[in-house]
Amino acid sequence: MLPDYFRAIGSDRFLTLDELGADNASPNIVGASEAWDLYHEHFDRFCETTLDPQFHRLSHPATQIGSIHLDRSEPILIVGTGPSLDRHVADLARVRSRVRVFTSARGIDALARHGLDADLMLVEHRTALDAHHSGRAVLDGADPLKSTRALVAAEWRTPSALIAAVDRQRLFVPEQLPTWGLWPATLAAMAIASGATRVGLLGVDLGTAARPNPTFAPLIRLLSWIASASSVTAIDCGTGGAGKVGWVRGTLDDLAAATELRMLICDRRDAPSSDYRRAIAFAGISGLSGHIDAAKRGLETALRARAGHVDVVALRSHLSEMLAWRTDRNLRTAIQETLGVSFLPRLWRLTTDPASLDESAWRPVLLAAHELVTQADRLTGVVMKEAA
Amino acid sequence: MNVRVLHVIESLAAGGIETTFGNMLETFRTLAPDDRHDVLAFDGGILQSKYAATAHQLTIACDSATIAECLARDYDVVHILFERCAYRILPMLLARHSTPVVYGKGYDMGGMYRVNEGLDWTADVTMTAACDAVTFTTPNLAAGFPVPLGRTTVLRKAADIRTFAALPDPDVLTPQRIVCVANLHPRKRLADLIVALASVRCSAPDAELRLVGGGDRAERARLERIAAHAAVADAVSFAGQTSDVVGEIAQSRIVALPSSCEGVPTALLEAMAAGRPVVSTRVGHVDSIIEDGVEGFLVGVGEMTTLAARITRLLLRPDLAGRMGAAGRRRADRHDVRRVAADLLGTLRHAAAAQHYNVGADLQVRPITATSDAA
Numbered sequence A: 001m002l003p004d005y006f007r008a009i010g011s012d013r014f015l016t017l018d019e020l021g022a023d024n025a026s027p028n029i030v031g032a033s034e035a036w037d038l039y040h041e042h043f044d045r046f047c048e049t050t051l052d053p054q055f056h057r058l059s060h061p062a063t064q065i066g067s068i069h070l071d072r073s074e075p076i077l078i079v080g081t082g083p084s085l086d087r088h089v090a091d092l093a094r095v096r097s098r099v100r101v102f103t104s105a106r107g108i109d110a111l112a113r114h115g116l117d118a119d120l121m122l123v124e125h126r127t128a129l130d131a132h133h134s135g136r137a138v139l140d141g142a143d144p145l146k147s148t149r150a151l152v153a154a155e156w157r158t159p160s161a162l163i164a165a166v167d168r169q170r171l172f173v174p175e176q177l178p179t180w181g182l183w184p185a186t187l188a189a190m191a192i193a194s195g196a197t198r199v200g201l202l203g204v205d206l207g208t209a210a211r212p213n214p215t216f217a218p219l220i221r222l223l224s225w226i227a228s229a230s231s232v233t234a235i236d237c238g239t240g241g242a243g244k245v246g247w248v249r250g251t252l253d254d255l256a257a258a259t260e261l262r263m264l265i266c267d268r269r270d271a272p273s274s275d276y277r278r279a280i281a282f283a284g285i286s287g288l289s290g291h292i293d294a295a296k297r298g299l300e301t302a303l304r305a306r307a308g309h310v311d312v313v314a315l316r317s318h319l320s321e322m323l324a325w326r327t328d329r330n331l332r333t334a335i336q337e338t339l340g341v342s343f344l345p346r347l348w349r350l351t352t353d354p355a356s357l358d359e360s361a362w363r364p365v366l367l368a369a370h371e372l373v374t375q376a377d378r379l380t381g382v383v384m385k386e387a388a
Numbered sequence B: 001m002n003v004r005v006l007h008v009i010e011s012l013a014a015g016g017i018e019t020t021f022g023n024m025l026e027t028f029r030t031l032a033p034d035d036r037h038d039v040l041a042f043d044g045g046i047l048q049s050k051y052a053a054t055a056h057q058l059t060i061a062c063d064s065a066t067i068a069e070c071l072a073r074d075y076d077v078v079h080i081l082f083e084r085c086a087y088r089i090l091p092m093l094l095a096r097h098s099t100p101v102v103y104g105k106g107y108d109m110g111g112m113y114r115v116n117e118g119l120d121w122t123a124d125v126t127m128t129a130a131c132d133a134v135t136f137t138t139p140n141l142a143a144g145f146p147v148p149l150g151r152t153t154v155l156r157k158a159a160d161i162r163t164f165a166a167l168p169d170p171d172v173l174t175p176q177r178i179v180c181v182a183n184l185h186p187r188k189r190l191a192d193l194i195v196a197l198a199s200v201r202c203s204a205p206d207a208e209l210r211l212v213g214g215g216d217r218a219e220r221a222r223l224e225r226i227a228a229h230a231a232v233a234d235a236v237s238f239a240g241q242t243s244d245v246v247g248e249i250a251q252s253r254i255v256a257l258p259s260s261c262e263g264v265p266t267a268l269l270e271a272m273a274a275g276r277p278v279v280s281t282r283v284g285h286v287d288s289i290i291e292d293g294v295e296g297f298l299v300g301v302g303e304m305t306t307l308a309a310r311i312t313r314l315l316l317r318p319d320l321a322g323r324m325g326a327a328g329r330r331r332a333d334r335h336d337v338r339r340v341a342a343d344l345l346g347t348l349r350h351a352a353a354a355q356h357y358n359v360g361a362d363l364q365v366r367p368i369t370a371t372s373d374a375a
Helices: A005-010 A017-023 A027-043 A083-098 A105-113 A128-139 A183-193 A214-230 A274-287 A289-306 A312-327 A329-339 A343-348 A359-387 B016-031 B048-054 B064-071 B083-096 B109-117 B122-130 B190-203 B217-229 B245-250 B266-273 B304-316 B318-333 B337-357 B370-374
Strands: A064-069 A075-079 A100-103 A120-123 A151-154 A171-174 A198-202 A233-236 A265-270 B004-011 B036-043 B057-060 B077-081 B101-105 B133-136 B152-154 B177-181 B208-212 B236-240 B254-257 B278-281 B296-299
Touching (some): A075 A083, A075 A105, A083 A198, A128 B109, A183 A198, A214 B036, A274 A289, A289 A359, A312 A329, B083 B101, B101 B122, B190 B304, B296 B304, B304 B318
Parallel strands (some): A120 A151, B177 B254
Antiparallel strands (some): A064 A265
């Protein structure tokens, strides 16, 4: 199994390893420092997995929440679109009924070109821009989700346009998604958390064996950590790709089960209605009204400073006030998750001394306050409009 | 005053912004040899050797420690291209350093989706508000952001047009060729052009289409099927990814772009510089460089009948094509990368100088409006 703190770290609800440790009494927390270092070095201690800046959760079309259950003997193959997929696609076709295939939307598209399909597709994006980019592909007519027979797990932040064509019987919101925002790692973690003990990769090449792509360094490190922390049998079936520590090179035959697999089991229950989600959003804004007002005052001071009327003392005071919110974890979580803001949470993660800032202090104040106030206004507008 | 600038760019891939900015860096070296221009790129790419030869120091890294180390160096101004770069580094940069920051807001992904589909991404608006100065590629793009005029410089879309401008006008030996320079991607709607070609060939039977650009194999296969279905397979050719775009334009009479999503396409400016009339969809801010009926024609997305009619008209009326081509050459000259680079360097210098006399006040950056641009 994967340690509980994997999902906890990826949720961005903790600022320090000590804080994480205080919240998780599990003895497994002892091994968390390696994961925390990875979180620090490659994710700036902010994966953004709980940010929904476009408020897609209010219009998500799924009517069910679900979680998959896997038998220990079921081999899970995570399929990406790297060159090794094409190299081994004939082998994949041969063993297809004996491996459980998990993939992304692009993976579904690549498999379809070879007459193959997946068992589970995860829709997950690191940022709002990435999500919009995927949604744009649907407008361009490349909608791989139309024809797939796979179950589609689409997190709450998914643009509705991207999943509008998905059969509602196959669509669900994954419950308790163990994620750091990078879908191959999320699928590996999801498989392990659901009971799998044999996980493979194909087309998740991330560069070549000789030259790993540095852009994918966070994913390579994360996959390596998952393999070592979970003690599963991890097999990289894609020859030629970047090496991942803990993933042994092997063939699809090495991964595949001896017999055909049964249908994938997914326990589902009703998702909260859109009315309920709006009510939660409204309650969230109401609960933050005092802080939103404080941010508005900071924004006004910063805008005045930007126009030449600098009050350094006031700017430092506003910045100190907003930074002090980091001491209250419930407040932090509420601000992040209700409003989908990124800048203030990332300022909380920096060691910034407002007293050290000069006239330029208007910039971090404006960065934090502008986004917070704008998002609060936008969310209020969305909630009110849909209520009307 | 000599300035030390750190330019932050997403990658050194062969994208439009990356290529154009690489050309600007070269110009900076010519304009002000004593300035220092370092580059931090989050990822490498095909332009790496060019950047390495032009920048005083090139750092390629995306890990937190190296980025922090770069930002901590002694610069007079930090210039950020791409919203993804700004999004990643601004909290660290603004909270820890007082170095002036200039955000180059162009037609990156956020900019394109904003103008084409109305994507309202608050973080991007916030980033323009929190930087010391912002450069926008066009006035149309600037109009959507609440940045005071005194902190705004509207540059023009820049293109390295020198080699294109040296091309002669088409003559009787030039084939009846329509060229489209674009990646093979569904967003470019190249199939529209293929279908339109079938209509064009009813009036201009020698018309042919040349698609210049790399891309997805599946999309190429799809386009080949459409060409076969429209009975124009023998008149459609694929150049693939090529470094000889000049040679491809030289063998064309018209350059067309039927895309559904654009900013201000460099390919159109290059075609205009070469004196080719252009036929494009009215998307993004294409209308900031093309006036319908002057340098070429603008049509709606997916309006294949109109697209075919405009192309046919230009093929059958060389006089009209010549007038539009000449107008295009005049228009493109204003977008010469050397001119735009000089304006950008001016903005960077103003931002750098401002920290020495009045950090908080609005920078007296010279706003270049559409009117003054035309002048």
